[in-house]
Amino acid sequence: MEIAALAKAHPDHWKKAAAIRALTLDAVAAANSGHSGMPMGMADVATVLFEKHLKFDPSAPRWEDRDRFILSAGHGSMLIYSLLYLTGYKDVTLDQIKNFRQWGAITAGHPEYGHVSGVETTTGPLGQGIANAVGFAMAEEIQRAHFGKKIVDHHTYVIAGDGCLMEGVSQEAIGLAGRHELSKLIVLWDNNDITIDGKVSLSDRTDQVQRFKASGWHVQEIDGHDPEQIDAAITKAKSTNKPSMIACKTHIALGHAAQDTSKGHGALTDAEQLAAAKEVYGAPQGAFEVPADVKAQWEAMGARGAEAHADWEERFTSISDRKQGEFKRAYAMDAPKKLAAVVRKLKKEVAETQPSVATRKSSEMALSVINPVLPETVGGSADLTGSNNTKTGDLGVFDTDNRGGRYIYWGIREHGMAAAMNGMTLHGGMRPYGGTFFCFTDYARPAMRLASLMRIPTVFVMTHDSIGVGEDGPTHQPVEHLAICRATPNSYTFRPADTVETTEAWEIALTSKETPSTLVLTRQNLPTLRTDYKQKNLTAQGGYVLADAEVGKRQVILIATGSEVSLAMEARAQLEAQGIGTRVVSMPCMELFAEQDEAYRRKVLPAGAVRVGIEAAVRDGGWDRLLLGERGREAKQAFVGMTGFGASAPAGVLFEKFGITTENVVAKAKDLLG
Amino acid sequence: MEIAALAKAHPDHWKKAAAIRALTLDAVAAANSGHSGMPMGMADVATVLFEKHLKFDPSAPRWEDRDRFILSAGHGSMLIYSLLYLTGYKDVTLDQIKNFRQWGAITAGHPEYGHVSGVETTTGPLGQGIANAVGFAMAEEIQRAHFGKKIVDHHTYVIAGDGCLMEGVSQEAIGLAGRHELSKLIVLWDNNDITIDGKVSLSDRTDQVQRFKASGWHVQEIDGHDPEQIDAAITKAKSTNKPSMIACKTHIALGHAAQDTSKGHGALTDAEQLAAAKEVYGAPQGAFEVPADVKAQWEAMGARGAEAHADWEERFTSISDRKQGEFKRAYAMDAPKKLAAVVRKLKKEVAETQPSVATRKSSEMALSVINPVLPETVGGSADLTGSNNTKTGDLGVFDTDNRGGRYIYWGIREHGMAAAMNGMTLHGGMRPYGGTFFCFTDYARPAMRLASLMRIPTVFVMTHDSIGVGEDGPTHQPVEHLAICRATPNSYTFRPADTVETTEAWEIALTSKETPSTLVLTRQNLPTLRTDYKQKNLTAQGGYVLADAEVGKRQVILIATGSEVSLAMEARAQLEAQGIGTRVVSMPCMELFAEQDEAYRRKVLPAGAVRVGIEAAVRDGGWDRLLLGERGREAKQAFVGMTGFGASAPAGVLFEKFGITTENVVAKAKDLLG
The missing domain is CATH 3.40.50.970 (Thiamin diphosphate (ThDP)-binding fold, Pyr/PP domains)
Structure with missing residues (x-):
């Protein structure tokens, strides 16, 4: 026409x-x-x-x-x-x-x-x-x-x-x-x-x-x-x-x-x-x-x-007060009061029983208590449900005959999952989280970036976080992905060391209103390191002193994240046994640590002692700042981590071959002390 | 059955x-x-x-x-x-x-x-x-x-x-x-x-x-x-x-x-x-x-x-010696002798005429002389041909009726393009390069990672490299992507400052046999800074002294990449005018700089002077190491760049508003000098 x-x-x-x-x-x-x-x-x-x-x-x-x-x-x-x-x-x-x-x-x-x-x-x-x-x-x-x-x-x-x-x-x-x-x-x-x-x-x-x-x-x-x-x-x-x-x-x-x-x-x-x-x-x-x-x-x-x-407003007032409250609370992204209580209870249980589990399992433990009190969560996985540990029993599966189901089988679609999760968050009244292997954040990256740019709290559950993946090899072993996530403005990258830190990370992720979170979780088991359940959410400070040297005797500070924190604790035990006072700093979230005031940061990382950073990833992920010091040379320093891609072999062999070992950390620390 | x-x-x-x-x-x-x-x-x-x-x-x-x-x-x-x-x-x-x-x-x-x-x-x-x-x-x-x-x-x-x-x-x-x-x-x-x-x-x-x-x-x-x-x-x-x-x-x-x-x-x-x-x-x-x-x-x-x-071997010997040679040379990934000659000639012309062009245009100038002597190149763009400047006149367009065409209209498919380019490289006898906006490396990342992991020299041409994009806004303005590329093992990330550096980057990218390259290019015009055409490929050293202070008078070192090198040169002029001896280091490829021996690195970045890094991107992209110093505190330092996402406005306004200006660099340097 x-x-x-x-x-x-x-x-x-x-x-x-x-x-x-x-x-x-x-x-x-x-x-x-x-x-x-x-x-x-x-x-x-x-x-x-x-x-x-x-x-x-x-x-x-x-x-x-x-x-x-x-x-x-x-x-x-x-x-x-x-x-x-x-x-x-x-x-x-x-x-x-x-x-x-x-x-x-x-x-x-x-x-x-x-x-x-x-x-x-x-x-x-x-x-x-x-x-x-x-x-x-x-x-x-x-x-x-x-x-x-x-x-x-x-x-x-x-x-x-x-x-x-x-x-x-x-x-x-x-x-x-x-x-x-x-x-x-x-x-x-x-x-x-x-x-x-x-x-x-x-x-x-x-x-x-x-x-x-x-x-x-x-x-x-x-x-x-x-x-x-x-x-x-x-x-x-x-x-x-x-x-x-x-x-x-x-x-x-x-x-x-x-x-x-x-x-x-x-x-x-x-x-x-x-x-x-x-x-x-x-x-x-x-x-x-x-x-x-x-x-x-x-x-x-x-x-x-x-x-x-x-x-509609008239109809809305006709539903129960409880329902109205739940609806409005979810849209306001306010956490229900019960959340803090279930988190506290889980931390207590874990601190007492000290399970040795992979943090992907820790994450499932946290979700198992959180999902029942947070009806706005919607879980899912890009066809790795059993590996990502994202499904808890109470959710139900979203399907054509079960529209109320809160678990989504996303299929092999990391990008589509991440973008759709953003859509759910944007819709309002929903807190979606979804899992894949950390390496495949690569597929989801365009949507993850937009979550950061839009200032929406979508949660990305990324398991199999390092060479700890083992035999699947370098295509499945992230080395640069922590650096990628940390370089992205307005995002929290959590790499928790045990079940307590994982639970704390979930608490932060699910109460955040403006920042997306990436939970970076292990495939392999890790010991429980945090045993004082009365502690507040220390992960919220980004990094904190997990174990310290005797007053006046500190010569070494070991800074580590995730699976390498337990390695740092073992190295500390050896160094202390040799009379070398050693502090271990757990650093589950560098972005939150950077947000703390300078006094706190300097308290955690004071000048004087030598510093060894430990992370099964490339050093580019924010380590220079922590090791070289914010204001110049505060310490002699070294990094124990990856310098290139991984390899296919059992995880234990890989940590050994790539030198991410207690022995190497001890040797590096002693070398720095001269 | x-x-x-x-x-x-x-x-x-x-x-x-x-x-x-x-x-x-x-x-x-x-x-x-x-x-x-x-x-x-x-x-x-x-x-x-x-x-x-x-x-x-x-x-x-x-x-x-x-x-x-x-x-x-x-x-x-x-x-x-x-x-x-x-x-x-x-x-x-x-x-x-x-x-x-x-x-x-x-x-x-x-x-x-x-x-x-x-x-x-x-x-x-x-x-x-x-x-x-x-x-x-x-x-x-x-x-x-x-x-x-x-x-x-x-x-x-x-x-x-x-x-x-x-x-x-x-x-x-x-x-x-x-x-x-x-x-x-x-x-x-x-x-x-x-x-x-x-x-x-x-x-x-x-x-x-x-x-x-x-x-x-x-x-x-x-x-x-x-x-x-x-x-x-x-x-x-x-x-x-x-x-x-x-x-x-x-x-x-x-x-x-x-x-x-x-x-x-x-x-x-x-x-x-x-x-x-x-x-x-x-x-x-x-x-x-x-x-x-x-x-x-x-x-x-x-x-x-x-x-x-x-x-087949028998059939192969029946084609002309020239054809046999071309075939074998392309599969061996050896550059023809003519390549060095056309590169030298272009550098000379550019050094003499000193054009003020965007580096995406510089890239087109380089390709215009390289493509005719390198028949194994195959160009393309993910539907941004006119913006990426990837098409040169001689290539011909690949189509069903023109199978010999060497330019591919990839459509709006950054990921498919990158993966298919990897396929061409792997096939042998081909050197593909393809363009999109740098921000959309996010879409191509899974394939870009595999190029690094496989050790194949695919070339990614990424234009519109910073807030210099201007009005298109933060969805189209990379800030974290230099950090992402540099954190990836076995990759070269080039951010050239002018046509000479861009040409040098192309020479490295197209002679590399085991490392993929990402060329990060501007939308906006930049002056020619390298005017001594007899110089060897300085980009191959990763970073080098572009302009120096008088002997014994160096107080400041400005380190910059890409569009910010000319800004550093302006700042240097102002500082020198105030009697402050200032060196400018151009750093087009941090990965190659890191590969140089320590003596060279220390010659370029000696201790003593204060350092200001300048890049319209987040500091995470390798700057801590350059500024804080490899061995601890070699200098007081500051960084002029981005701390978050960009915004939608004319490019000039954005550089001003985000403080990436000559004035700010001069002020930072003087501040450090105390």
Whole structure:
């Protein structure tokens, strides 16, 4: 259909969509950067979605039962900013639109969670949004099962582009959604045939319709500029019992000289072409001008949402006070009072019984007491349930016939799992954790980074943390991954030494509101080292003195994490036996140690004594700072760890061959003492 | 079909396959670890493949025109070790099989490239093998176009499991192979319905047949235990003009008590069950015993390959000496003599004209002179060709009608690109490089790690290297990625400061034989700093003195990389103007600097002067060591860089707001001087 005909066929719709297109052109022109074509191409779909289907209340953006709208193709950020401004989200003012992509504006180049009230997740790295959406939709199912349909009953809508569908993580998401029949997940594919390098067909000829169908999706194909087709397709998608994909055939940069070209993907800033496009739209030529009647129609959509919200609030008060409290507490991410009690009790039991277990088992012990008192946890594993020890008896398995189940078999999909867990956290009311081998954080990294950037407390349970993996060999033995995790801003990397530290790490991870945690756990058994159960959460200080020399006799400080702390304790025993006063510092979380005040850090790591760091990983993971000293040479120092990749052999042999032994630590310490 | 019937229907075949099954059981039992079920399930497919189809010569494992056999489901490593031992690869002795998974043995837990002559790629991290295979098959197409079908004409066979197909990277591989009609790629899917957590259907119900067809593959479904069906399917697959997937319905751990169960996936070590399984197979009960007649039949397959190889050698001598030389040189990874000359010439031109360009543009300038003299390079980008500057005019585009094209439009598939590039490198005779934004190394990381582990020189071109990205914001601004790359063993991370350093980095990357390189390049323009074109490759020393203080007057050393070196030079000018003698050290590759002898390192970074490190990234990326000093306190020090994620705003504003400025460097230096 010609553009003129489109405008004529649905004049009211056209004007509303034109407002998005014009705002996009103006904002990108003002910023002299950005992506014009996608919002211009998908304006019709978004307009119909917001007008006819999306349940949202601009005056209460965090209303728990709102529909979630996810712009997986995050480069088209002006689409969502336009929608939020037009419908009346208070934080998205016209000034913010005018300051698109500028310092201090909330309207960042890509939509960022926490900046803008109506942005549900940070997107831009392609494929993340569609994979987050699986978690959003699962969270909705689980909460609906727990709280009932009158409280939880919303859809998750995604706008995804060709880039999202080419990224491998999308397949993981599609497979999961199909397997779990997430019927309230609706993906609107911006099928515009264009990528940055040219036609999609340059790099892909996949039949996306068949691909989605192969994973059990309901699929429709429509003209993405025809409001009636869009409306009908979304209506139909809502009624199926499968996840839905609507292939929306669109023209990128519709109505602009760059329409249907790669150029149209980017920043369209030419003044004449801009004016001509506005002419085509019938939009005002003035920059950032939206006709009052059009703005009013958009705001009316928001107002309708406020009514729906009011109805919901009434229904919400009809459920029991206990249920209301639980619901609100979970969304506030507040821990129930019982959590501290079960943690204290477990620490006491462990301190008394002193089990020798792998910290992955310690983690299971902690989860076994925590999950029953924290109904918002959702566990899972990327097909390593028995190895990651992530499943506790009370959770139940999430499935099509058990929507309240709180354990997810994610399959061999580390990336999809991590992204979906982020989606659950973002949805609200959920605290997901999921496991794989620590080495395969590599697969999950794009999503782990976004958890840090978004400041959300997703928990990654990473077992098999070093050469302690043994025979599986270097493909499965992390050496650089502690460094990778620790280098990532706003993340906690816990490598606990025993069951007490593991329990403390879980307590921190599950009470954190803004920081994701990675629990790095052993395959092999470790002794219990912390036996004073009355101690507070020492892991919260990041590092602490586990065993000390006699006053005035300290010559050596051994600093270690995880499985190497017990090795440090053995080395200490030998050194002390030789009259060499030795302190052992356990350092389960370098990031938290760095957050302590300097006085504390210097108390734990005073100058004077020689220092030996011990960790079965490369030194790059923050050790230089601890060993060389923050203010220069505070000590002679050495590091006992890995300098390259591991090998395939029994774990005990590997520690021996790579020199991560008590003997070597003792020798290094004595060598430093001269 | 009952097992007894299978054995009876094809007794010769059965015995050969039984040898694989028995060796697997024995090796896993001896190691008391490993994965028995997969080799036992896929023994029939592998036997038919090796007997009837695979072109290989155990006496010349690196024969360039061999078929490539890739065990993507690498946990089933005993399958490939059995095959190599049985057919007579000299390094895979029975002793090696007996020492499966032990220290010093080449028979690692997962097959490792470089350890075993018949292992084409390291697998274990799932999905990597099938994605490598795309690169293998592309390399074959490109070389066939260059050298002719009588020299290059081989297949790439992959055995992939459910895990490989669930990993997202497999979708990227499937899409690429379908798009490029890689008809000599044949994937044998071990369709056994079992994963570690249980039935595949627990986590996935994708119709894999439809999924592959949706991307343009030829698909067949067979009984994976029927040798006639297997043979017919492979024969058919070889004749189609599409990539082929053969869905082989198999029983994991066939014939063992654990058949068709998750338990069967792991180590089957129970002695009685082992004996019973051998009974079913009709295999000798003695550990590691292979009947002489069976071994002889396996060795005969290898001998047939030697004949085919001899024929090929004859054909090879019939092509021109020049072609022979080019072919052998590329496989030896030797650089042509012309390379040094074009590099020298470009450095001279640049030193004279002193262009102010982004290093991504510098990289294009280097490639423009290198690609014409290095016919084994294959360029590409994950849909960012114009941004990564990876395409030079002479390459031609690889496509179905241009198999000799040396530029690949990878699509939005960073992970698939990196894994396929590894496959090209592993294939031999190719030097692939491919680009994306540096931030999206996150997506490619699993493959980048394997390049390091395998010791292969794949080149990753990573542009948009810092907050210099500007308005796209923190999702697109790397801050931790230099730390991530530098923490990975056996890798070079280059962050060049100008066109000369960029050219030098390319020279190192394209002459490296055992180390992958990551070139970290700017979006924004940088001045030319190196103007003495007669200098040798200073980047090869990792770090060097770019500008110095007068003798005896050095008070300050500024150490910087990439875009911050010019900032250091400006700061130096200001400090020198104030009478403060200042040295600037450019540090384009910390890994290479660390490889220099201590005398050189101390010459570049002598004690005494205060040190300021400058890099628009987090300090974790190796800075502590450079600043705090290797042997303790050599200097007062400070770091000017990032402490968290970036933001969305014009690049200049961001450098200002985050304090990465000349003024701040000068102030820090003076502050340290007191």
